[in-house]
Amino acid sequence: MSTVTETHRSAARPPEFEDTHESIRILGFWIFLTTDVVLFGSLFSVYAVFRNRVALGPTPHQLFAMGPVLAETLILLTSTFTCSLSLYAARSDKLKGAVAWLTATLLLGASFVFLEIREFVGDVRAGHTWHQSAFLSGFFTLVGTHGSHVTVGIAWAIMLVLQLMSRGLTVTNRRKLYTFTLYWHFLDIVWIFLFTVVYLLGIA
Amino acid sequence: MTMNPWITHLMKRLFPPQVLLPDIIGIDIGLTVAAIAAIVFLTKTKRWGWLWREWITTVDHKKIGIMYLLAALVMLFRGGVDALMIRTQLIAPHQHFMSAQQYDEVFTTHGTVMIFFMAMPMVFALFNVAVPLMIGARDVAFPRLNAISFWLFAFGAILLNISFSIGGSPDAGWMSYPPYSELMFNPGVGENYFLLSLQVAGIGTIATGINFLVTVLRLRAPGMTLTRIPIFAWSALITSSLILFAFPPLTVALGLTMLDRIFGASFFTLGHQGMPMMYANLFWIFGHPEVYILIMPAFGVFSEVVPTFSKKPLFGYEAMVVSLLAISILSYGTWVHHFFEMGAGPGVNSFFGLSTMLIAIPTGVKMFNWIFTMWGGRIRVSVPMLWQLGFIPTFVVGGATGVMLAAVPADYQYHNSYFLIAHFHNVILGGTVFGVLSGMYYWWPKMFGWKLNERQGVWAFVFFVVGFWLTFMPQYFLGFQGMTRRMSTYPPGLGWTALNFWSTIGAYVMGVGFLIMVYNIIWSRIHPDWDTTGDPWDGRTMEWSLPSPAPEYNFARIPHVHSRDEWWEMKQEGRTDEVKISEETVHAIHMPRNTPMPVLLALAFFVGSIGMVFEWFWLAILGGLGVVAALTYGSFADYSEKEISRDTILHTEAQLGRVES
Numbered sequence: 001m002s003t004v005t006e007t008h009r010s011a012a013r014p015p016e017f018e019d020t021h022e023s024i025r026i027l028g029f030w031i032f033l034t035t036d037v038v039l040f041g042s043l044f045s046v047y048a049v050f051r052n053r054v055a056l057g058p059t060p061h062q063l064f065a066m067g068p069v070l071a072e073t074l075i076l077l078t079s080t081f082t083c084s085l086s087l088y089a090a091r092s093d094k095l096k097g098a099v100a101w102l103t104a105t106l107l108l109g110a111s112f113v114f115l116e117i118r119e120f121v122g123d124v125r126a127g128h129t130w131h132q133s134a135f136l137s138g139f140f141t142l143v144g145t146h147g148s149h150v151t152v153g154i155a156w157a158i159m160l161v162l163q164l165m166s167r168g169l170t171v172t173n174r175r176k177l178y179t180f181t182l183y184w185h186f187l188d189i190v191w192i193f194l195f196t197v198v199y200l201l202g203i204a
Numbered sequence: 205m206t207m208n209p210w211i212t213h214l215m216k217r218l219f220p221p222q223v224l225l226p227d228i229i230g231i232d233i234g235l236t237v238a239a240i241a242a243i244v245f246l247t248k249t250k251r252w253g254w255l256w257r258e259w260i261t262t263v264d265h266k267k268i269g270i271m272y273l274l275a276a277l278v279m280l281f282r283g284g285v286d287a288l289m290i291r292t293q294l295i296a297p298h299q300h301f302m303s304a305q306q307y308d309e310v311f312t313t314h315g316t317v318m319i320f321f322m323a324m325p326m327v328f329a330l331f332n333v334a335v336p337l338m339i340g341a342r343d344v345a346f347p348r349l350n351a352i353s354f355w356l357f358a359f360g361a362i363l364l365n366i367s368f369s370i371g372g373s374p375d376a377g378w379m380s381y382p383p384y385s386e387l388m389f390n391p392g393v394g395e396n397y398f399l400l401s402l403q404v405a406g407i408g409t410i411a412t413g414i415n416f417l418v419t420v421l422r423l424r425a426p427g428m429t430l431t432r433i434p435i436f437a438w439s440a441l442i443t444s445s446l447i448l449f450a451f452p453p454l455t456v457a458l459g460l461t462m463l464d465r466i467f468g469a470s471f472f473t474l475g476h477q478g479m480p481m482m483y484a485n486l487f488w489i490f491g492h493p494e495v496y497i498l499i500m501p502a503f504g505v506f507s508e509v510v511p512t513f514s515k516k517p518l519f520g521y522e523a524m525v526v527s528l529l530a531i532s533i534l535s536y537g538t539w540v541h542h543f544f545e546m547g548a549g550p551g552v553n554s555f556f557g558l559s560t561m562l563i564a565i566p567t568g569v570k571m572f573n574w575i576f577t578m579w580g581g582r583i584r585v586s587v588p589m590l591w592q593l594g595f596i597p598t599f600v601v602g603g604a605t606g607v608m609l610a611a612v613p614a615d616y617q618y619h620n621s622y623f624l625i626a627h628f629h630n631v632i633l634g635g636t637v638f639g640v641l642s643g644m645y646y647w648w649p650k651m652f653g654w655k656l657n658e659r660q661g662v663w664a665f666v667f668f669v670v671g672f673w674l675t676f677m678p679q680y681f682l683g684f685q686g687m688t689r690r691m692s693t694y695p696p697g698l699g700w701t702a703l704n705f706w707s708t709i710g711a712y713v714m715g716v717g718f719l720i721m722v723y724n725i726i727w728s729r730i731h732p733d734w735d736t737t738g739d740p741w742d743g744r745t746m747e748w749s750l751p752s753p754a755p756e757y758n759f760a761r762i763p764h765v766h767s768r769d770e771w772w773e774m775k776q777e778g779r780t781d782e783v784k785i786s787e788e789t790v791h792a793i794h795m796p797r798n799t800p801m802p803v804l805l806a807l808a809f810f811v812g813s814i815g816m817v818f819e820w821f822w823l824a825i826l827g828g829l830g831v832v833a834a835l836t837y838g839s840f841a842d843y844s845e846k847e848i849s850r851d852t853i854l855h856t857e858a859q860l861g862r863v864e865s
Contacts, residue, residue, distance in 0.1 A: 024345050028418045031448060035410055038452035042486060046460065046471070053477035055470075130469045134477045137469040141460065155832070159839050 014178065015091060022175040029179040033186050036149075040190050043142045044197060050138035051202075057132035060139075060202030063123065069199045072115045073191065076150075079108035080188040087181045090169055098177065099164050105184065106157035109150050116147045139198065146194055149187050156180060217818065220392065222305060222372045232369045261798040263347035264756060268354050269332030270651055273644065275358060276326040277722075282365065283322050284718055286314035291675075291711040294704050297696040307692035308375035309394070313368065315378030316398065319494070320405055321361040323632065326640040327501045328353070331416055331440050333647050337747035338434045340425025340765065342758050345418040346411075347796045348838070353408040353415065355806030360405030363813055367397035371817065374398035377690065379487055380461070382472035382480040387465045393817050399462045400813040404806075406451055406458070413447030416440045425746070427765035434745045434768075435524050439504025442528045446493050446500070446535065454490035457483055466819060481546055488539035496535040498632060500528060502639020503570055506592050509642055510574045512741050513589040514581030517769055520573040527566035534563050544615050553612045560610035567603055571596065586741065587661035591642035594669045595634060602630030605680065620690075623683025626676045633672060641668075641721075649740045653752045654732035660724035668717030674710025678703035744769035749783050751860045757793045757848055760785045760857050786864040790853050794845040801841065805834035 017023040051060065082104040089097030120140065130137040160180055164173055246252055259267060289310050293301045302310065336344055344350050367373045374394035376385040385395050420441040424433065433441075461483065463469040470476035472483045503524075511518045518524065540548060540556040574596070583589070605627040609615050618624055649655045682703050687694065694700055739748040746763060747754075749771045763783065767773045774780050812827020814820075857863050 024418060024422050027422060028346060028349075028414050031414045031417055035414070035448050035452050038449050039455060042453045042456040042489075046456070046482060046486070049479065049482055050471075050477075053479065055475075055477040057476075130463075130467075132470070132476060134470050134479060137460075137463070137471050137476075137478070141463065141469070141471075159836065163840070 016175050016178040019171050019175070022171055025175060026179060026182075029182060033182065036186065040142075040145070040193075043138075043145055044193070047138040047142045047198065050134040053134040055133035055135075057136050058128055060135070060198070063128065063136075063139075064199050064202045066199070066203060068115055068119055069195065072112050073195050075108050075112045075115070076188055076191050079105045079112065080185055082108065083181050083184045087177055090174055090177050093169060095164065095169050098169070099161055102157055102161055102164070102177070102180075106154050106161070109154045109157070109184075113147055113150055113154070116143065120144070143194060143198065146187065146190055149190075153180070153184055153187060156183070217393070218370055220372050222309070222392075223369055225306065228368060235369075257798065260803050261351075261800045263343070263351045263796050263798060263802075265332045265336050265344050265347065265350060266651065266754060268350055269329045269334075271354060272325045272329035272332060272357070273651070275361065276322050276329055276640075279317050279322040279325070279361060280718070283314050283317040284715060286310045286317065288711055288715055290314060291708040293692065294694070295708040296705065297694055297701055299693055302692070304692040305375065308377075308690070309368070309373035311690060312374050312377050312380075312398070313364070316364060316374070316402070317361075319378060319498075319632075320402060321357070321364065323498050323636050323640070324405075324409060325357055325361075326644075327443070327498065327636075328357075328412055330436075330501060330505065330640060330643045330647065331412075331443075333651050334643075334747055335416060335419060335437050335440045336423070337650070337750060337754060337758060338437050338745050339420060339423060339428060340746050340759060340763050341419065341423035342762075342793065342795065344415050345423055346415050348799060348802060348843075349411050349415055351799070351802035352805055353412040355803045356408030356411075356809060357405045359806045359810040359813075360401045360403075360408070363404065363810060363817075364397060364401035367394060367401075371397065379484075379491070381487075382461060382464070382478075382483050383474050385461060385465075386473055388473070395465060396462070396817040396819075399458045399465070400816055403455065403458050403462075404809050404813055406455055407809075408806075409447055410451045410455075413444040413451070415444075417444040417448070420444075425759075425763050425765050431522070431525075432765055432768045432770075435507035435518060435521070435528075436501075436504035436745075438525055438528060439500045439507070442532050443497050443500045443504075446497050446532050449536070450490045450493035450497060453486045454494075457486035457490065460486075462816070466816065481543075484543055484546070485539070488542045489536075491542065492539040493532075493535045495628075495632065496531055498636040499639070500531070501643075502595075502636050503528065505588075505639045505643035505646065506574055506595065507570075508745065509588045509592050509646055510577045511769070512646075512743050513584045513586060513592075514578045515584075515742070516577055516581040517744075517772075518573070519576035519579075520569070521768065523569055524573055527569045530566040531563055534559060534566075538563065541610055541615070544612050545619055550612075557610050557612045557615075561607055564603055564607050571600065586645075587656070587658060587665060588642045588646035588741075590662065590665045591638045591645070594665065595638040595642070598630060598634030598638065598669075598672070602627060602634055605630060618683060620688055621683035622679040622687045622689060625689050626679035626683060629676050629679075633676075646741070647747075649735040649752045650738075650747055650750075651753060654728060654734050655740055656724055656728045657731075657733070660720060660727060664717050664720040664724055666717075667720055668714055671710045671713030671715070671717055674713060675707050676710070678707045678710075682707070739771075742775075744772035746770055749774070749780075751862070755856050755860075757795055757853070760793075760853050760862070761789055781864065784862045784864045785853070785857055787854070790850050790857075792850050793848045793853065795848060796843070797846050799838075799841070799843075801834055801838045805831060805838070808834055 016026060054060075082101045086098045086101035086105060089095075089101055120143075123136075128136055130140045157180065160173070160176055163176070167173060246255060259271065262268065289302065290307070293299050293307055332344070332350070336342070371393040374380065374397055376390060376395060376398070380395065380398055384390060385398075420433065420437050460469070460471040464471050464473055464478075470478045472478050472480045474480070507518055507524055537559040538556055540546075540552060541560045544553050544556070574592070585593070605623070609618055609624065609627055645656055645661060682700055685699055685703075687698075687700050694704075735752040738751040740752070741748070746765070749763070750758065761783075763770065774782060808827050808830025810827070811830060812824050815823030815825070815827055854863060
């Protein structure tokens with residue numbers, strides 16, 4: 001009886017959970033993500049309150065342009081897809097595929113960050129620093145916090161690629177890849193909200 | 205003599221006039237002498253290696269708990285000295301013991317130190333010491349993360365504490381409300397110290413929250429279902445979940461203020477349509493749950509102490525858990541009661557007033573449960589129980605005055621008066637501090653293997669509690685008579701003089717109580733009353749089934765739990781030999797190795813924070829690179845666990861008389 005339940009359970013759960021130590025770490029990572037949700041929630045609320053406090057600076061409508069933001073969105077969504085492909089390859093024990101797709105993910109992430117920085121630099125060059133208004137402070141901080149999360153994710157992915165290449169698909173590396181994909185999906189979801197609340201509502 | 209202008213500028217920045225007061229220089233000299241003495245002592249007795257191996261690089265939850273406790277006691281001393289300085293200033297009208305500026309600094313650091321660097325680590329000390337042992341675990345879920353948490357707290361505390369001798373202390377109160385905390389009004393580095401030290405310690409706190417949540421959820425011994433977890437471990441679980449939702453808003457509030465001050469953003473400034481009240485909202489979304497983060501562990505301690513010293517199972521276990529959960533959920537709907545005067549309107553204020561009053565209900569449930577546990581029990585009045593008995597009337601008064609404050613129209617009268625000061629000291633000191641001190645006396649033998657002297661403990665309690673009531677009862681009346689908080693001095697003839705005088709006397713009496721407690725600890729260390737049984741109080745939960753102190757691996761064999769008070773049941777049914785091991789049942793145990801990564805990581809945070817405080821960005825970047833390096837090292841390091849062999853375990857357990865013949 002108990003063996004039946006055990007098999008059933010392990011079949012229902014992702015393979016990364018099979019090792020007890022690693023499954024505890026995954027739970028810990030999920031809980032860390034909840035704190036990050038609250039962090040972004042706080043920043044979103046700040047942005048929502050400050051959205052119309054533009055002082056002498058530009059309004060959201062004047063500041064945002066759809067083109068680059070749409071490109072950023074597509075790039076990030078694609079990177080989430082490649083990220084999943086990397087995990088999928090790892091689960092089929094294809095080390096090369098996992099590394100290749102992970103590398104693609106981090107390159108896409110890097111181009112996302114590049115586009116974002118370019119947008120920020122353009123704003124600042126036009127004189128719209130965050131000193132100018134509460135709205136700009138809220139905007140740069142909310143979007144910048146997401147961007148720095150992506151940057152941290154890229155650094156993490158680089159280390160993960162190195163560890164995958166040197167140590168292969170060990171139990172630990174499989175778990176690390178799994179938590180990395182959780183993190184990356186999370187950033188993607190945050191971006192969806194960001195895109196909607198900041199850019200779509202701003203341009204509309 | 206001409207000096208290089210650059211050096212002159214640097215000296216002025218490091219040592220502004222506010223840190224060159226005679227008393228501060230005196231303390232600086234005293235601290236330097238103490239530090240040199242400590243270094244000489246460690247070198248002479250050749251203990252550097254021991255300190256490094258046994259303590260600084262340890263990942264053992266029991267040792268981390270002890271370090272938290274010692275640090276918290278040092279901080280209690282520091283915060284206590286601040287309190288006595290405040291009370292000395294207010295003992296009579298027109299006192300100028302301190303300047304108004306120094307007075308501001310002292311009440312700011314008093315609040316900050318007491319909340320973040322005394323109460324929080326005291327709570328974490330008890331979590332670390334007791335929770336894994338209670339639930340039958342060999343360590344916490346993430347031992348290295350636990351060490352990181354401790355060292356982040358420790359370096360955060362150092363950061364705040366060096367502010368008074370280098371650069372100047374913060375002076376904007378422990379809440380640091382803008383716009384006063386903004387650059388325009390507060391140009392020194394003091395506020396930067398406040399922001400950075402809380403940020404660094406706060407990261408550690410979030411990590412602790414994750415750690416203990418996972419520990420209690422996943423590392424319980426077989427058979428310990430959710431309804432068999434000791435209430436203290438339940439309180440750790442619920443406190444941790446509160447931390448996870450409360451601390452990120454604090455991170456944001458502090459971070460945005462930092463961006464304003466150091467990088468010229470316009471969040472909470474007066475110009476550029478910044479909005480200072482947004483900070484108050486963010487701060488109290490953290491701040492109100494924070495007071496429950498502080499009180500729930502105390503509730504947990506009492507729920508262990510009362511059954512043990514009444515020889516009865518806890519009355520209303522389920523009600524205890526449900527009320528803890530209810531408080532944790534309600535605590536998120538009350539933050540506006542800290543600023544009813546902001547002008548959110550009667551609808552909003554009524555909501556938050558009502559939600560605040562609602563919290564009194566689950567808290568009252570707990571009070572009755574403790575009393576009914578004692579009802580008909582065989583009560584032993586030992587020191588941990590004394591603190592509990594002191595807690596009940598104190599906390600009832602504190603809770604009742606809290607309900608008074610929650611009545612919105614009346615709050616317009618009490619707000620920021622000494623009535624409020626008396627209320628929150630009543631609940632934080634009379635609740636949290638009484639609770640953690642009770643827990644300290646209760647688990648002390650489990651930590652060190654010897655008990656604290658009872659007689660001295662009783663004297664410390666009597667002085668502390670009498671001093672407490674004498675300090676804070678007059679303050680309620682001062683509040684009624686219009687004395688507001690943060691006044692650095694007051695004129696005669698307002699009817700405040702006598703009340704302030706007695707309040708100050710009470711503070712000194714409490715100070716004597718603290719000194720007796722220190723004497724109690726030192727005396728008991730020199731004349732140890734060894735706890736050879738491991739069960740000095742005739743306890744009920746699993747930690748008392750272990751020797752005192754517990755061996756490195758805690759449980760040679762993980763117990764199988766059948767009931768709520770497992771150890772008590774074992775004793776009743778004569779099954780205590782079940783904890784013994786034999787040649788056949790013993791297995792090798794794997795434990796994590798020590799690592800220097802946590803302390804180096806926290807050191808890098810410290811260096812980077814100093815860079816931010818003084819706006820030396822090269823140093824901030826250096827610290828940041830140190831953080832990255834430590835994390836990279838942590839990611840690549842080989843964490844193969846060490847094995848404690850069967851022979852070692854058999855040997856250790858045989859010496860403790862825990863091997864079946």
